[in-house]
Amino acid sequence: GENVEQHPSTLSVQEGDSAVIKCTYSDSASNYFPWYKQELGKRPQLIIDIRSNVGEKKDQRIAVTLNKTAKHFSLHITETQPEDSAVYFCAASQEAGGTSYGKLTFGQGTILTVHP
Amino acid sequence: IAGITQAPTSQILAAGRRMTLRCTQDMRHNAMYWYRQDLGLGLRLIHYSNTAGTTGKGEVPDGYSVSRANTDDFPLTLASAVPSQTSVYFCASSRDGNYGYTFGSGTRLTVV
Numbered sequence: 001g002e003n004v005e006q007h008p009s010t011l012s013v014q015e016g017d018s019a020v021i022k023c024t025y026s027d028s029a030s031n032y033f034p035w036y037k038q039e040l041g042k043r044p045q046l047i048i049d050i051r052s053n054v055g056e057k058k059d060q061r062i063a064v065t066l067n068k069t070a071k072h073f074s075l076h077i078t079e080t081q082p083e084d085s086a087v088y089f090c091a092a093s094q095e096a097g098g099t100s101y102g103k104l105t106f107g108q109g110t111i112l113t114v115h116p
Numbered sequence: 117i118a119g120i121t122q123a124p125t126s127q128i129l130a131a132g133r134r135m136t137l138r139c140t141q142d143m144r145h146n147a148m149y150w151y152r153q154d155l156g157l158g159l160r161l162i163h164y165s166n167t168a169g170t171t172g173k174g175e176v177p178d179g180y181s182v183s184r185a186n187t188d189d190f191p192l193t194l195a196s197a198v199p200s201q202t203s204v205y206f207c208a209s210s211r212d213g214n215y216g217y218t219f220g221s222g223t224r225l226t227v228v
Contacts, residue, residue, distance in 0.1 A: 001175070006158075034216045043206065043219040044159070089158060102147050102166060102210060103174065104217065106159040 002027040004092050006107025014115050019080050021110045023090035024072040030092040033066060033073045034104070038087045047088075048075070080114045087111050119143065122207050122220035129197050129227050137192040137223050139207030147210040148190040149217065150174075150182060152203040159206065165190055166212075197227045 003026040013019050025033075031052035036044035050057045050064045050073065057064050061080075066073040077084055091104040120141040129135050139148065146167045151159040151174075161174030165184040179201060181193045190209075194201055204224050208217035 009156075043221050044217075045219070046216040049216050102212065103149070103161055103164055104159075105161070105175075106151075108156060108158040 002030055002092055002105040004090060004105050004107045006090050006110060008110060009108065010111045010113075012113045012115065013080050015080060015082060017080055019077045019084070019112055019114075021075045021088055021090070021112070022072060023074070023092075023107050024070075025092040025105075026071070027092070027094075028068075028071065029094050032093050033064070034091050035062075035064060035075050036089045036091065036106075038089065038109075040086075044089060077112075080112075082114050082116050085112055085114045120207060120209050120218055120220040122205075122223050124223060125221070126224040127226070129194075129225060131198055131227055132196050135194045135197055135225070137194075137205055137207075137225070139190045139192070139220055140188050141190075141209045141218075142188065143209060143211075143218065144187060145209035145218070146187070146212050148184065149208045149210075150180070150190070150192045151206045151208065152176065152201075153206060153222075154203050162192065162205075197225075199227045201225065202227045 006023045034049035037047045038044040050066050061078045063076040087109045089109050090107040093104045123138045149164045150162040153159050160176050163182040165171045168187045204222050206222050207220040
């Protein structure tokens with residue numbers, strides 16, 4: 001099955017700096033890669049996703065890049081703010097067909113702390 | 117109901133007891149999932165259902181069972197709880213396998 005590794009496990013930055021979280025995956029058939037943000041005591045919420053037919057996607061201060069050859073993808077947050085502090089999870093799945101259809105495999109999570 | 121609802125919010129359960137965690141969604145999503153969240157291990161899939169009437173095993177299914185009698189409900193049952201099942205349980209749904217999940221608010225379960 002799919003295996004997703006996420007690094008770093010913790011990340012501390014100053015407000016206004018950029019933050020980068022990286023994930024690698026093992027199953028070359030995976031083609032859907034979402035990112036979730038989970039605030040303390042809350043549910044995970046989808047913040048951005050990318051599909052294998054694109055290499056990069058941006059949404060305001062958040063961007064995700066994908067390198068299918070190397071089987072890794074990254075989350076980039078620019079101009080970080082204290083409210084960006086949370087746990088971030090990457091995930092991977094197959095969109096259709098195959099045994100992993102629709103089932104997300106998550107990374108272990110990154111605790112991001114943005115200091116004012 | 118708006119979105120996906122889980123109950124109870126939290127529960128302390130004696131080892132050996134049976135427990136059903138409830139999950140209901142009103143978005144007419146076909147796919148539903150149960151994950152457990154443990155510190156340092158992220159979210160691990162317990163069971164899933166791609167459509168009403170079908171279920172499948174995830175990464176950590178032992179000790180758990182599910183049913184999907186209709187589109188809206190996807191209960192998770194612990195037949196005989198053990199302390200290692202202490203965790204936060206999240207139910208999630210997706211329109212189908214091509215879209216990201218919507219998560220419920222979670223159930224914090226402590227087995228003593």
